[in-house]
Amino acid sequence: MGSEIRVWVDGRRVDEGPAIAALDHGVTVGDGVFETAKIVDGQVFAKTRHHDRMDRSLAGLGLAPLDRARVEEGIQAVLADGPIAFGRLRYTVTGGRGPLGSDRLDGPMTYIVTAGDQPAPAPVTTIGVVPWIRNERAATVGLKTTSYAENVVALAAAKSVGGTEAIFANGAGDLCEGTGSNIFVIRDGVV
16 A cells, blocks of 8 residues: 555545535634544554544534544545555544634534554654643643644654654643653553
């Protein structure tokens, strides 16, 4: 398959060309959530846990629960071309078409599923600690929203000094999270 990305949007494969409306609220104001899961030997890792977390994120934004059958249709569509030995699956749900502002329209949400090969992660990561913080009191704390511009800026800053990942602290100065990675601390052999 190479580096081809497989794309499914609202019931149809759209690997190339226009896929979502320019006025989709996920595009105009970042009104959406996503999950990213590892694919190993054609199987999605921890799919149910990812779906459960997406439900929490959708509820946090005041959006309807995940239509699991609909997202499964998309997952099957992007995996139908053949197995992905090691890759990444990402599925996104947005508030759907919206106005040019923060209000929502009453209409269907947009479902997007993508998949593609991914190189195996490096065994070691070089960390760049960035000067910006995560707001632990934000309305979206703990939600995987599509508004990741802050991560793009932080990762670029880390890379500019030789890092491969950026780590944020929160307002209290506690270790919080990376731009695209989870952080686990092991103390006395306990995670």
